[in-house]
Amino acid sequence: MTWLKRIRGSVERSWSLYRSDFRSMDRTQIFLLILLTLLAAFMLLPLVFIFNHAFKPLHELFLFPPTFFVQQATIQNFTDLLHATQDTFLPVTRFIFNSIMVTVLSTVGMVIFGALCAYPLSKHPFPGRKIVFGVILLSIMIAVETMGIPRYIVVKSLGIMNTYWGHVLPILALPVGVFLLKQFMDQVPNELLEAAKLDGASEWQIFIRIMIPIVTPAMATITILSFQTAWTNSETSALFMQDDAMKTLPFYVESLTSNLANTVARQGVAAAASLIIFVPNLIIFLLSQRKVIQTMAHSGIK
Numbered sequence: 001m002t003w004l005k006r007i008r009g010s011v012e013r014s015w016s017l018y019r020s021d022f023r024s025m026d027r028t029q030i031f032l033l034i035l036l037t038l039l040a041a042f043m044l045l046p047l048v049f050i051f052n053h054a055f056k057p058l059h060e061l062f063l064f065p066p067t068f069f070v071q072q073a074t075i076q077n078f079t080d081l082l083h084a085t086q087d088t089f090l091p092v093t094r095f096i097f098n099s100i101m102v103t104v105l106s107t108v109g110m111v112i113f114g115a116l117c118a119y120p121l122s123k124h125p126f127p128g129r130k131i132v133f134g135v136i137l138l139s140i141m142i143a144v145e146t147m148g149i150p151r152y153i154v155v156k157s158l159g160i161m162n163t164y165w166g167h168v169l170p171i172l173a174l175p176v177g178v179f180l181l182k183q184f185m186d187q188v189p190n191e192l193l194e195a196a197k198l199d200g201a202s203e204w205q206i207f208i209r210i211m212i213p214i215v216t217p218a219m220a221t222i223t224i225l226s227f228q229t230a231w232t233n234s235e236t237s238a239l240f241m242q243d244d245a246m247k248t249l250p251f252y253v254e255s256l257t258s259n260l261a262n263t264v265a266r267q268g269v270a271a272a273a274s275l276i277i278f279v280p281n282l283i284i285f286l287l288s289q290r291k292v293i294q295t296m297a298h299s300g301i302k
Contacts, residue, residue, distance in 0.1 A: 045284070054078075054275035058268050077272035090244055096276075099231060099249040102167040106230035108176045111222050115215070118181035119207055122208065123193060133182065140175045148239060155240050166240040167248070171233060177222040184218040185211065220288040227284050231278065250277060 016104040025033065048068075053061070056074040082092055120126065121133050151170045188211065198205050214221070237251035253273040 009024065050275055050278055054271045056268070056271070061267050061271065077268035081269045081272045081276075092249075094245060095247060095249040095252040097168075098164075098246060101164055102233075102248055103227060103230040105164065105168045105222070106171055107223060107226040108173050109168060109217055109225035110177060110229070112182055113172060114174055114177035114205075114222055114226075115212065115219065117178045118185055120209060121178070121189065122182050122185035123188075123211075136175050136178050139173075140179070144235070148235075152239055161240050162246050163241045166246075166248075167236045168235075170236055170240070171229060172225055174222070174229065177225060180222060181215060181218050182213050188214055194296075224284055224288055228281055231280060 004051055035196070045068075052068065052070040053073065054077060056067075056070045057072055057074045057076065060067060060071060116137075123128055146190050155161060155170060157165050160163075160169065193206055193210065196210055201209070234248065234250040237247040241247050241251075253270060256270045256273065
């Protein structure tokens, strides 16, 4: 088949390039390559364990000494997860849908508002700019638990309890994202923006057509951070959602084994649910890893 030939040709070309590069290495480079390869394999072990753990039957979950790889793989844990809420009016798919909605809205909002906040801090020297930026940096050091009561009062005053906005607004501000975008925008020469203004470009055109394409690698990094924050967040469900129909998957996973008299029941269900929560994070990172590397490597524009 054509696509098989393309894959085979791509693999052969990659292998030939790797072999030629390997031959040109000295002993120090070869040693570092082997060392980094072993380190990468070691760092992959938690990923392998998460996938194996989700497919273990109940008796393998409690073996001692524990086994790293699954011996008798089963999808019973995922089946039990789907039937875990059969005695209620809400299926587990409702929690998954809520998580998807909240994650999409929160991620888009955090990226947009982060860029809109970082741009004037970087390129518009308004009075008090350093104070505002200092407050943003200070907010990074504040523990999330200390903001629980103020957030609850604000959300209740706005009347957005038991709504998707009650999930989104409390986590919409991402100080780390503003900091990273601002530092990245500082590297863009002001002469480039001034030239665009001389050509008749408006402020919005400069921001959308010039600044955003340049800081795309940083925005990809912010997207990953925002996605992880929103997808794994269970605080908003616990504090602001009294209606079970508005709660998210991470809160449901935490409730699977909480308030139980033992630590045996539903462990297989919890393992399957943990894998479901983990996989989207892995996919988003794999799709954006090149942009993340560019964010860390860039020292200016090309």
